[in-house]
Amino acid sequence: MPEEISDAQPEGEQPRSIRLTDPRALRAYAHPLRMTLVGLLRSSGPFTATRAAELTGESVASCSYHLRILAKYGLVEEAPGGRGREKPWRATARYTEWPEYSEDAAVSTAADALSAAIAERYFERVTRAMENRHRLPKEWREAEQFGDSLLHLTPEELAGIGAGIDELLRPYEARASDASLRPEGARPVIVLRIAYLDQETPESGKE
Template sequence: MDDSYRISDPQVLKAVTHPLRSRMLGLLRAEGPATASELGRKVGESSGLTSYHLRELAKYGFIEEDPEQRDGRERRWRARHRYTSWDNKDMAATPEGREVLEVMRMRQLDALVRSVRSFDASAWPAEWGDVSGMSDLLVRLTPEGVREYFRRIDELRDEMEERYGDDPAAQQVYLGLTAYPRSPSAPEDTPASASEDSEGGEAR
């Protein structure tokens, strides 16, 4: 599996704005190859519907038939990349691209909400509960500073995965990054951890 699928065509990115396709692609990336029937049971949809959307994902290059795990009755699909990437500036150059970007932001937010809701600290050892959580911070940066921040986080993530990824205690962990300039007209959006009287502080 390749690391990244770099997309420049809004029509291709639009293919994963469909919520069911987005979920199935995420499952194939996280859990490995599966058939339409297997995915249908996981997402609560018919195999006919999942089969159609899997073919659409394949059409736009996100997944492919798995030649190593053929099923005699049904195609088994696998993801071609670990994640999808695009350039916001290039994608926003057209009305279609701007619309797709807005929908993708909502899909990313949906995925984050699902990951948070699915976490039950009581079902995990105490050490996992101790390091799990979210942090929202308000800092002053330039666009170049944000770009450098993302680059350095990517480097650190790769370093940590190389160091700990093969450890028997390692688990798949949801990691998320966001960065949006705050509008001065929206004071209610100020993160709680940025408030002077906040008791919660920063969650790891």
């Protein structure tokens, strides 16, 4: 199932993921600033709309509005510790999931639009990372992964590969919310998992 990759919120326990199935929620989350706010809350929250404005360069009023929209669909919530009108917000989960297939045309259309928006966001970040690679130490440049593989798989085999990758990565997830588990030298790393049916390469070997 599609899953937005994001660092976990560092304070407290929270659900691993929230699943969006309402077309209105899917469309709401596809907004670039809202995706940015959720990502920042997961990596640097809780924080107020004022702090959100400082981090994003948007106005406080705009951040406050979009945080309320996110709260409406369960992606963020008010955090304790606010004073006066300066209420902090926090993410409700570490990841966001949505259907990869639905018989409901409205859900399917909204989910595909969200997937496209997330893909665009991923590759903007990959491009920035590539532009700044020259600043990295040698060991990080050698460790980073950039490549692709063309495999001939059944749907079941592809799903199995995805499950295997999830199992491989899961032991490292707790480090996001518990800094004491991180070994010396550990830094935040984004791992993208993208596998799709290649409809451009001609099939061969079939009788």
